[in-house]
């Protein structure tokens with residue numbers, strides 16, 4: 001499972017990912033260690049010169065840890081080229097720390113808190129780093145969910161109104177935005193010593209969220225078609241707009257009376273939990289979001305949600321190194337077989 005904090009950061013097969021800031025600081029104490037990390041992500045089996053193809057230990061410079069020089073052709077190779085760290089004036093440790101905070105620990109970080117945490121002298125710098133990292137999260141995950149579920153698993157789909165309630169004028173829907181969500185609901189494999197049916201053993205897999213203009217069949221079914229693999233079991237409320245799902249190839253299970261909060265809680269609990277977390281995040285961190293920017297925030301929320309068991313994936317993805325993958329499966333986490341995703345696992 002979790003590698004100890006002192007584990008060798010240069011062992012790429014199972015690169016440890018820290019679970020706390022102190023662990024993080026032990027693993028990435030200086031720019032040299034960060035640079036070694038970038039190097040390992042790019043060449044899991046050791047340096048190979050992109051210019052002349054020479055393999056083997058390059059020249060290194062103490063004062064410029066982000067640069068390697070080929071021993072053969074003597075050309076310099078920048079480790080940050082092609083990543084968001086390219087041409088940065090900030091130390092690599094600052095970027096690593098920032099990506100770590102954003103991906104795993106404090107999603108609600110404001111630029112001011114961020115500046116303080118990172119010990120940056122200028123607010124502007126904190127803002128720009130945060131902005132660049134956010135940009136990596138607002139690209140939507142494009143593949144469909146629900147495709148690799150087992151017999152007991154299904155997808156919950158529902159809508160909710162977001163925003164507009166913070167202005168003190170009651171809950172008028174005129175300035176609220178309709179959001180639709182789909183979430184994989186998976187059955188946790190039982191572990192030894194488990195109490196029977198603890199919480200039903202259900203947990204959330206991947207999430208998709210979209211702004212939709214209305215509750216027409218075109219909007220709701222259109223979203224399901226974009227977000228969910230045909231063939232999946234899809235649970236919704238009994239709104240007539242969802243009636244077409246069966247014809248679109250889904251195993252559709254409409255829940256009658258799902259407009260009753262108690263019934264909804266029982267049959268659509270996971271998507272409601274996701275909605276509720278989303279709303280407190282939007283309220284608490286951003287004090288509401290304007291409708292035209294909401295989709296970007298939905299994407300950011302989903303990005304983190306979909307990688308929450310694997311912050312390492314989020315971290316790499318934010319730095320623009322290695323695979324941009326969501327976590328492929330959560331089963332290993334619960335069966336105790338989870339291993340940290342390896343740097344070499346990105347197709348080299």
Ligand SMILES: [Zn+2]
Nearest residue numbers: 049052070073
């Ligand atoms: Zn070379």
